[in-house]
Amino acid sequence: MDFIVQKFGGTSLVDEDMRLKVAAKVVEASQAGYFPVVVVSAIGRQGEPYATDTLLSYASSGNKELSPRESDLLMSCGEIISGVVLTATIQKLGYPAIFLTGAQAGIITDNNYTEARIIKVDPQCIVRHALEGKIVIVAGFQGITNEGEVTTLGRGGSDTTAAALGVALEATSVDIFTDVEGIMTADPRIVSDARPLETVTYNEICQLAQEGAKVIHPRAVEITMQKNIPLRIKCTFNDAPGTLVTSYGEVYKGSIDITRDRTITGITNISDVSRMKIIIKNCSDVPEFQKKIFNALAHAGISLDLINILSESILFTVKNSVVAKAVRVxxxxxxxxxxxxxxxxxxxxxxxxxxxxGVMAKIVEALSNEKIQILQSADSYTTIWILVKRVEMEKCIQILHRQFRPGEYL
Known part of the structure; x- marks a missing residue:
């Protein structure tokens, strides 16, 4: 069976016109000979009636505090509402369709409420309905424990649902539909000539997602990468080809030429961080001093990033929201x-x-010519990170985008 998993976000389901556009893409996949399995998010965004944050705000009004278990029961409602409504839309067009909750779709999780991890997917129910000729719609973002408790999967949970189902069904592809035309070379709100990428590798999109690109959750990419299932980021509102996420060999097929390669794929950013610097002086036991610092922050649950441990100092970044706590600890x-x-x-x-x-040399040259100071840096095989002042961030991204022309083969 040639399954194709299609995931639609809340902005794609916000009204009847949008749901008809979604239904058309689902029907198109069915008419092309695929068995579509459709994963949905809750309708709309915060402030709109059925968005997850709206439901939580309603339940917690009057200073009521929900337990994690009850929070998951409530949060799971948004996807059920959007799934039932989309199913009805497809049925009205004359196509057999059925809606399944995460539990009915066989998504089994651990019992970590609000941040559950999928431990197993049993797709038998989905396969049975597909063999009966039905289009299957599944609630994203949710699952069930072995004890029968409803759980939710945390941020990006619907992407994770789609990826897990894609692997379990050995799907031809997993298509993530959003309100943009694919993975962009940079944030188009910052770089006016940013453009969608035709292809990226799994590793590249994981890095872009982890470093601020919000089109897909990195966990979903990691899951599809396990079985090398193609992942496509497409736009609900048009027929643009979108971005194909696949293996390095597929992305660079036909372009392996030492004189011509795509050095930089994209540039992204995280803007709400502060740097902390600890000077090491008059210390008789530096290793013990270092251990003391990191153990204290770890026990306080404070996540660190961009860590540099030097002989005379320790530098790292934290989110602005936890600076006061980190200082206190x-x-x-x-x-x-x-x-x-x-x-x-x-x-x-x-x-x-x-x-x-020479990649770092080009970064330093381009920024120094514009008098932008690099406060800190780190690198891996696929990524170079630099820390700059927030007020210089947009200019920094624009300069580097001009310098490297991401996505182009040079």
Missing amino acids: LEEINIYPEVLPDCAKVAVVGAGMTGVP
């Missing part, structure tokens, strides 16, 4: 960090940079 052990607030992390991503000399 360190001061309690008589360590007093220097805090540089309102920074931004810019990530330059590209599998083609591996082993290519």
